[in-house]
Amino acid sequence: MRKRLSLVLAGTLAGLVSLTACGGSDSDPGKPGDKRLTVYSGRSEALVKPVLEKFEKATGITVDVRYGTTSQMAAQLLEEGKRSPADAFFAQDAGALGAVSKAGLFAVLPAEQLDRVPATYRDANGRWVGVSGRSRVLAYNADQVRAAELPKSVFELTDPKWQGKIGLAPTNGSFQAFVTALRVQHGDAKAREFLTGLKANQPQVREGNVQIVADIDAGTLAVGLVNHYYVYELAKERGGSPDVLKAKLHFFPDGDTGGLVNAAGVGLLERAGTDPDARALVDYLLGTEAQTYFATQTFEYPLAAGVPAAPGLPQLAALEAPKIDLNDLDTLDATVTMIKEAGLA
């Protein structure tokens, strides 16, 4: 009996000791210029870690990163308020940056950094700057849909001929940003009409873009509204080029809202606004090395330093993206209500 008890106690102690050992990285906010940064990343570790490691090597600044989903990181930042240990927030879409910016948590970035990115892809008040762009597309299965049949506008998807064939991810941030853009460009009434029409066409709801693209490639879905790079990710995981996949990309032409180009970007928390380390991070993300990485590894559109897009993609300037101020995409609450009311989420 005594032996059993001591085993249980030993186990408990071992757990507690190892816990103390790994509890070393505490939440000490640090001082400006101490060569140490804390970054909250709403972008995936697999994509962001290599960039930040290169940044550490180039500058000698140590970066502690928290990874999570963009919306949960934003919720965490809002909950932490002014006491957040974060120096920078690297988010997946402009809407989340807008929400944190609205709460007054971001510092204003210097003009020489802001000016390196086209005005479309940064905050009008200078509180965040876009790093890479992602275009909304219609992904389609080349065996089931001929190029001539592809819609000119996203509004055509309410046509009965697409009944039961469309894949959607209504809980996904990029889809919500697109619906917000619809509201901004065409007004609430038209946006609501579109969502109701889409719902009437019995769309196939998926959890995220990954599942939609996989189902299109497998032929269980004909078309789906996703971001452009998911097809490239699928090809990468299969170990081949996107050409061998059945899933293809269709970019909506003529400034149609379906071709919205959203930005993943970065903002500095208020107290890191004057920190040279934090500014060095923004500089690095907008530099040639990081921009090339985003073009070739995550297949997103580089927004600065004149780096070209991945082979096979139309160039950013050639996209007939809608003229929308991304700062106007921060009215997600109303979008959410509308998506819910249409019965899509």
Add this chain to the structure above:
Amino acid sequence: MLAGRSLALAAVVTAACAVLGVGTALLVTRTDLPGRRVFGVLAALPLAVPTYVAGFAWTATVTGFEGFWAAALLLTVCSYPYVFLPAVAALNRTDPGQEEVSRSLGKGPWATLFGVTLRQIRPAVAAGSLLVALYVLSDFGAVSIVRVDTFTRAIFTAFNLGFDRTGALVLSTVLVLLTVLLIGAELTTRTRDARYASTAVRLPVRLRLARWRGPALAGLLAVNGLALGVPAAGLARWLAAGVSRPGSLAEIAAAAGASLSVSLAGTALTMLLALPLGLLTARAPGPVATALDRLTYLAHALPGVVIGLSLVFFAVNVAYPLYQSAWLLALAYATLFLPLAVGAVASAAAQSPPAVEEAARSLGRGPFTVFRTVTLPLTLPGIGAGAALTFLTCMKELPATLLLRPTGMDTLATELWTHTSTAAYAAAAPYAAILVALAAVPTWLLAARTGLTQTGATR
């Protein structure tokens, strides 16, 4: 509508888990089934399989695997250990003498099973079933993948759609109300029958399965195939189909070490809090004990993200030095999983007759000595079962871990999530495999040390 579906799903899964959990427990403790020790450990392992991993594997294996019944199947095979573990612990401490008396009085084996054995383990089974029901209410991974709209899915939608924290909290309140309903239902099943724990080191008579051996074995293998085999096959396929690879061995080892240490710490803290609470419920039942006990269940039915954000708020405003330390994460685990441990400890303590402790006191032993030499040994199987449940559940916990872990710390669960969210399934597969394998080791140790899988002579 959503509430109705959540409750229906909880009811179906709970009933199925009760049958499956008790059946497996009886087979491994009361029969001469070959390989019962191995089956005993295997039956605990589905708890370490995150429901979203099982969900992905199932949808990839069975085309059109979605809807209510798919969710019910998925949740049943993932959560029947919640009933199995306490049931085995309870079976191992019932006094076999009672069953022998029943048999000697001319009752058949079935009559004895239903009239004596199952009545003895009822508190443990009820506590386990309650955990299953609450788990189903709070689960997000499985229901989101097989696309069933439940309350928890609605809460996640509120968070993900436009940072709607208020909306999420309103929905959570409804979840709390549902929980109160379930807890009330479980309370009415509790009775005050006398229960007799085995105080002598004596093993129960094992039934000879004879011609039922084949079907019983086939049944257990089928359950394990559904609960562990399908996810394992799914992982193998990911590994074969993809070219992405996980990080270096050092990264995997670091993640494994982090998972083990925070889970062990979380389990230790949970058990530390659960022991007095469980004993209080069992030894001094009354409104206070009941209220305290029931309170712990409320947190269990809430999704991890709600508890996680509440603790962010608590730590930032009240205990800033603790914020983003492993200690706060351990506290989150204790908050979420306390009822797993309290239920196991309380049902073990309730089963051991207070008369033994009273006798020890009357023989002049002090209260602490009695606790150490009588109460603790008698409740040890329950403590072991509770610790195993808590540990396995901590290992796979994701939403609260993401919010509260120290910056820069990766666990197996967070690595698994990172890789699956970018479609790098081949890179994710090893983390899932290690998660389950690592979870098996402490489970095996606990099982061996606390008598979860005793060997017994067949008579």
